[in-house]
Amino acid sequence: MTASVHTSTALSWLDGDAQRRRDAGLQxxxxxxxxxxxxxxxxxxDYLGLAHHPAVRAGAHAAIDGWGCGSTGSRLVTGTTTDHEALEDELAEFVGARSGLVFSSGYTANLGAVTALAGAGSLIVSDALVHASIVDAARLSRARVSVAPHRDVAAVVDALASRSEARALVVVDSVFSADGDLAPLRELYAAARRFGAVLLVDEAHGLGVRGRGGRGLVEECGLAGAPDLVVTATLSKALGSQGGVVLAEPAVREHLLHAARTFVFDTALAPAAVGAARAALRVLRAEPDRAHAVLRHADRLARALGRSEVPESxxxxxxxxxxxxxxxxxxxxxxxxxxxxxxxxxxxxxxxxxxxxxxxxxxxxxxxxxxxxxxxxxxxxx
Structure with a gap:
C-alpha cells in the first residue's frame, strides 16, 4: 500500500509532519x-515458542467450534463465556493472585486498571520508561502524574511522601520492554505500603519468563497475592495468543467490572484467543523448563554478540x-x-x-x- 497524498488544505499539515519524520530517520x-x-x-x-504450538492451535480451534469466531458483544452483554471465566481463574491461580479479569488486550487492561484506580484528586507515580499504555492511561486518568527517573526508588518515596492527595498509585513494568532490565519490585512495594499507596505492576514481559516456572517477577519477588498490589499482563507474548488480564483482589475485580471503561464498553476477547491462551498455560505448566530456557538462550545470545553482562529477561x-x-x-x-x-x-x-x-x-x-x-x-x- 502506497502513502496517500493529502486531498484538502485542512490536512496539508500532514505533509510537513511526514517530511519531519523522514528527515529524523523515523519514518x-x-x-x-x-x-x-x-x-x-x-x-x-513469542518468548516460549507457543504461537504455533500444536496444542495451542488446537485450543483455538476447539474454542471456535464451541463458541464461533466472534465474541458477539461486550463482557457485560453477550461476550463472556465460561471459557473466559475459566481462563481468569487459571491465570490467577498460576501467578498466585486471588482473582482475574480478562480484557481484549494488554493495552486495554492497563488503560482500564489505571483509570479505574486513579482519577481526579489522586496521584500516579510512574517510572519514566513504562509502556505507552501506562503513559496513556495516566494521562486519561485526570490524576496528577509524577514521573520518577528510571528505577529510582528514592524519587518514588519523595513523590509519595510529599503528596497532598488521599489516594496514590505507583505504576511500573516488571521487565522493561526495550532494555530488558527489571524493576526493583520489593523496594517499590515497601515504599507503596509505607505511604498507603497501591502498586500496579505490568508483567507483560515477565509472565512466562521470570519466576518459578514462568509465574512472573512478582511471584519471584515473593509478592504474589500481596495486599494493595495489582498485576496486569498480556496474553500475546509468552502465551502466544491475544488479550490482557488484571490480577488482583476480588474487590478490585468487582470495581473494574463497573469502572473500567475498556472493559465495560469494549467487545470481549475472541473465543479463539481465549482457547489458545488456556492451552498455552497448560503447556507451560507441563513444561516449566520453557521459561528457564528463555533466560539460558538470552545469555547465549548475548555472549554470541560479545556481551559480558547476563540478560535479566x-x-x-x-x-x-x-x-x-x-x-x-x-x-x-x-x-x-x-x-x-x-x-x-x-x-x-x-x-x-x-x-x-x-x-x-x-x-x-x-x-x-x-x-x-x-x-x-x-x-x-x-
Whole structure:
C-alpha cells in the first residue's frame, strides 16, 4: 500500500509532519509477514515458542467450534463465556493472585486498571520508561502524574511522601520492554505500603519468563497475592495468543467490572484467543523448563554478540544511537535471513535507537550462532 497524498488544505499539515519524520530517520513502514520459515525470528515476543504450538492451535480451534469466531458483544452483554471465566481463574491461580479479569488486550487492561484506580484528586507515580499504555492511561486518568527517573526508588518515596492527595498509585513494568532490565519490585512495594499507596505492576514481559516456572517477577519477588498490589499482563507474548488480564483482589475485580471503561464498553476477547491462551498455560505448566530456557538462550545470545553482562529477561538490546544506523543494520540482518526488532523514538529515548533481539525457548544453538554472526556483521557495516 502506497502513502496517500493529502486531498484538502485542512490536512496539508500532514505533509510537513511526514517530511519531519523522514528527515529524523523515523519514518515507519508496515511490512506484512509472508513465509514465516524464510527468516530466523529474534524480533517477536513469542518468548516460549507457543504461537504455533500444536496444542495451542488446537485450543483455538476447539474454542471456535464451541463458541464461533466472534465474541458477539461486550463482557457485560453477550461476550463472556465460561471459557473466559475459566481462563481468569487459571491465570490467577498460576501467578498466585486471588482473582482475574480478562480484557481484549494488554493495552486495554492497563488503560482500564489505571483509570479505574486513579482519577481526579489522586496521584500516579510512574517510572519514566513504562509502556505507552501506562503513559496513556495516566494521562486519561485526570490524576496528577509524577514521573520518577528510571528505577529510582528514592524519587518514588519523595513523590509519595510529599503528596497532598488521599489516594496514590505507583505504576511500573516488571521487565522493561526495550532494555530488558527489571524493576526493583520489593523496594517499590515497601515504599507503596509505607505511604498507603497501591502498586500496579505490568508483567507483560515477565509472565512466562521470570519466576518459578514462568509465574512472573512478582511471584519471584515473593509478592504474589500481596495486599494493595495489582498485576496486569498480556496474553500475546509468552502465551502466544491475544488479550490482557488484571490480577488482583476480588474487590478490585468487582470495581473494574463497573469502572473500567475498556472493559465495560469494549467487545470481549475472541473465543479463539481465549482457547489458545488456556492451552498455552497448560503447556507451560507441563513444561516449566520453557521459561528457564528463555533466560539460558538470552545469555547465549548475548555472549554470541560479545556481551559480558547476563540478560535479566528475554530482551537483548544492541544500542546504536542513530535511528538511520539502526534501520540500516536491521535491513542488513533481514537481507541475511535474520529478523530483528528496530526500536527508534518514541519507542526509546532520543539517541538510544537500537536493534532489539529477543530470545525464545525454541531457539537452537545453531540459530543463536547464526544470529550472533549476522548481527555482529550488520552492526560493523553501519
Amino acid at each position: 515507519r513502514v508496515i511490512r506484512p509477514r509472508t513465509d514465516t520459515t524464510a527468516l530466523l525470528d529474534v524480533a517477536s515476543n 528475554a530482551v537483548v538490546p544492541v544500542v546504536l544511537g542513530d535511528p538511520d544506523a539502526a534501520v540500516r543494520a536491521a535491513e542488513r540482518c533481514r537481507a541475511n535471513g535474520v529478523l530483528v526488532g528496530c526500536f527508534r523514538p518514541p519507542s526509546v529515548p532520543r539517541g538510544e535507537s537500537r536493534l532489539r533481539l529477543t530470545a525464545r525457548a525454541d531457539l537452537t544453538d545453531d540459530d543463536i550462532a547464526t544470529v550472533g554472526d549476522v548481527v555482529t556483521s550488520a552492526v560493523a557495516a553501519v
